Amino acid sequence: MPTMSSARRSQWPVWLCWLAMVLDGFDLVVLGTVIPTLIKTGELGFDAVGATFAATISLVGVGLGALFIAPLSDKFGRRKLLIACVASFSLFTIGVAFAPNVAVFSLLRMLAGLGLGACLPAALAYINDYAPAGSAGKSTTRTMTGYHVGAVATALLAIFIVPNWRLMFIIGGVAGLLLLPFLWVKLPESLPDAASAKTGPAKTNELKASEPATAPTAVEHSTGTKPKTGFRDLLQKPYPLVAVGIGIASFMGLLLVYGLNTWLPQLMAAAGYPVSTGLTLLLVLNLGAVAGLFLAGILADKHGTKKIVLMWFGLSAVFLAILSFKIQNEFLLNAAVFVTGVFVFSSQVLVYAWVSQLFPSRLRGTALGFAAGVGRLGAIVGPAVTGTLVAANIAYPAGFYVFAAAGVLAVAALFLVPHEVKTAETSVPVGL
Numbered sequence: 193m194p195t196m197s198s199a200r201r202s203q204w205p206v207w208l209c210w211l212a213m214v215l216d217g218f219d220l221v222v223l224g225t226v227i228p229t230l231i232k233t234g235e236l237g238f239d240a241v242g243a244t245f246a247a248t249i250s251l252v253g254v255g256l257g258a259l260f261i262a263p264l265s266d267k268f269g270r271r272k273l274l275i276a277c278v279a280s281f282s283l284f285t286i287g288v289a290f291a292p293n294v295a296v297f298s299l300l301r302m303l304a305g306l307g308l309g310a311c312l313p314a315a316l317a318y319i320n321d322y323a324p325a326g327s328a329g330k331s332t333t334r335t336m337t338g339y340h341v342g343a344v345a346t347a348l349l350a351i352f353i354v355p356n357w358r359l360m361f362i363i364g365g366v367a368g369l370l371l372l373p374f375l376w377v378k379l380p381e382s383l384p385d386a387a388s389a390k391t392g393p394a395k396t397n398e399l400k401a402s403e404p405a406t407a408p409t410a411v412e413h414s415t416g417t418k419p420k421t422g423f424r425d426l427l428q429k430p431y432p433l434v435a436v437g438i439g440i441a442s443f444m445g446l447l448l449v450y451g452l453n454t455w456l457p458q459l460m461a462a463a464g465y466p467v468s469t470g471l472t473l474l475l476v477l478n479l480g481a482v483a484g485l486f487l488a489g490i491l492a493d494k495h496g497t498k499k500i501v502l503m504w505f506g507l508s509a510v511f512l513a514i515l516s517f518k519i520q521n522e523f524l525l526n527a528a529v530f531v532t533g534v535f536v537f538s539s540q541v542l543v544y545a546w547v548s549q550l551f552p553s554r555l556r557g558t559a560l561g562f563a564a565g566v567g568r569l570g571a572i573v574g575p576a577v578t579g580t581l582v583a584a585n586i587a588y589p590a591g592f593y594v595f596a597a598a599g600v601l602a603v604a605a606l607f608l609v610p611h612e613v614k615t616a617e618t619s620v621p622v623g624l
Contacts, residue, residue, distance in 0.1 A: 204378040205322045206331075209315040210338040211371055212278060217342020218364045219254075219281075219308050220453075223247055223301070225350035226357035233355075242294040246301055248572060253302035255568030257309025262317075262561025264310070266554055270318035271381045273310060273557075278375060280307035282368030289358040289365075309568065313560035320548040320556065332545035333489030333538060340482050340537070426562060431551070433608055435562060438547055440605035441505070442567035444598040445540030448508065451574030451595060452477060452536065455582065462588035463518055465525075473529045480533025488538035492545060501542040502603055508535040509599030516589035516596075539602070540567065550609070574598075 223246065230238035238246075257277075265273040284304035291297035319331050346364070353359050426435045456477060457470030465473075484504075492500040511532040519525040543563060551559040577594060581587040 204374075205318065205380070206335075208371070208375055208379050209274075209319045209335050212274060212311050212315045213335055213338030214342035214345070215278065215281065215364070215368055215371070216308060216312055217339040217344075218346045218367070219250075219285075219305070220339070221343045221346050222350075222360055222364060223250060224454075225347060225354055226360055229355040229357050235357075236291060236297055237294050242298075246294065246298040249298045250301040250305050251568055251572050253305025254309035255305075255565045255572075257306035257311075257565075258313055258561045258568060259309075259565030260561075261306060261310035262313035262564065263558035265314040265317055265557035265561075269381050270314050270321065270557065271375070271379050273314045274318065274379070275372065275375050277307040277311040277314065278368050278371055280304070281311065282365045282372070284365075285361050285368065286365030289361040309564065310561065313557055313564050316544050316548065317557040317560050320545075321553060327493055330489035330493050332548060333485040333492075333541050336541045336544070337482055337485050340478055340485070344478060426555075426559065431555075434550055435559075437605045437608035438543060438550070438559075438563050439566040441501075441602040442540065442543050442563040443570035443573075444602040444605070445505075445543055445570065446567035447570035447574035447577075447598050448512075448536050448595055449540055449574075450571040451578045451591075454575040455578040455587070455591065458582055459578075459587050459591045462582070462585075462591075465518075469525075473526065476526050476529045477533040478537075480530040481537030483530075484534035484536075484538035485541060487534065488542055489545070492542060497542060497546040497549060498606070498609070501539065501546055502606055504535050504539040504542055505599045505602040505606070508532070508539050509596045509603070511535060512592050512596040512599060516592035536599075539599075543567075 227238075227243045227247070230236065231240060231243055236242075261273070261277070281304050284300050284307070288297060288300045288304065291300055316332055316335060319335050322331075346360075349363070350360060353363075426432065453474070456474050460470035460473055488500060488504060511528065514528055515532060519528060544560060547559050547563050548556055578587065578591050581591050581594070
């Protein structure tokens with residue numbers, strides 16, 4: 193671990209994990225910013241079909257990375273995986289700028305997605321290992337603000353750079369490469385088992401002793417043989433019911449996030465609002481998301497994550513249903529969309545925060561990877577379902593009914609999760 197004052201050292205993991213989420217936000221919108229140019233110019237052979245394939249395969253890569261690469265953080269340590277994921281994402285993203293055709297472009301996007309998909313669960317697992325006890329909600333939601341900051345910054349960057357689409361990917365990849373040295377030098381390993389394997393018990397104790405008391409980085413582990421971790425653990429009691437509830441909620445959560453981000457302007461246009469109004473409302477929606485992340489984290493730590501996540505999904509359904517009615521007053525319309533953003537986006541992040549509390553540290557990366565991976569399936573289904581409604585000319589108000597139903601299903605799924613998870617080692621209360 194680098195030698196520095198305790199106060200300063202304790203802030204590095206917070207900011208580095210936040211910056212990793214900024215890269216995730218970049219990836220969320222970068223393809224959307226360049227696709228119109230690629231289709232219009234026909235460069236690389238792009239058309240509507242090719243663009244749809246590239247967008248879909250990118251999300252598939254992210255989902256596979258979350259499901260199958262993120263669990264490696266439980267075996268080899270969060271730090272190693274974060275560095276490897278950021279490096280792979282950065283290199284493949286730069287490669288996209290030099291793709292000769294649609295097939296190679298899509299393949300490189302998928303490979304970049306593998307690293308990025310594992311980055312989110314690993315970063316959230318790390319920050320929850322590192323955060324003081326009782327602050328999982330704030331730690332998770334604050335870290336995830338980087339996701340929306342990255343998305344907004346990339347959209348603004350595109351205004352000045354597009355139609356030079358290649359430069360967009362070069363900038364994103366170079367940003368990741370610039371982050372690597374800081375991850376390598378400033379990010380301590382959060383898993384004592386990983387540290388001891390490399391440096392020995394004496395050095396491990398020295399590292400742990402140098403940590404600030406208010407920011408524990410050690411992950412609890414048994415004194416005996418370290419148990420193996422993987423998806424098999426999620427199939428063993430008491431976790432299957434918990435995994436099902438979390439999986440369904442995460443699927444619905446990202447269905448809402450990606451469905452609304454993709455189709456809100458079109459839904460508003462179908463309702464008779466001007467196109468410019470729809471674009472403005474998309475910005476208002478995401479501003480509400482940032483405000484909601486701060487509010488949700490504070491309330492979750494104060495009143496319990498389960499209570500708040502159930503309330504958040506329930507209120508998401510209510511406000512999405514309200515948007516199915518045309519609101520004539522411009523102020524009320526913007527207020528309704530802002531409040532919808534407050535609840536919809538942070539609902540999914542609260543699921544991640546809750547997962548960090550439900551599962552023991554040795555399974556945290558695996559469980560977060562499962563939640564994020566299943567959620568990415570919802571990210572694919574959401575835009576596809578809404579797009580089908582748009583093609584059938586029934587997007588308004590049916591699209592909002594579909595989104596509201598997704599919120600209700602998430603609430604129902606989370607009710608399946610028991611109030612207490614009992615294991616052979618300990619009992620983990622999850623309904624507090």
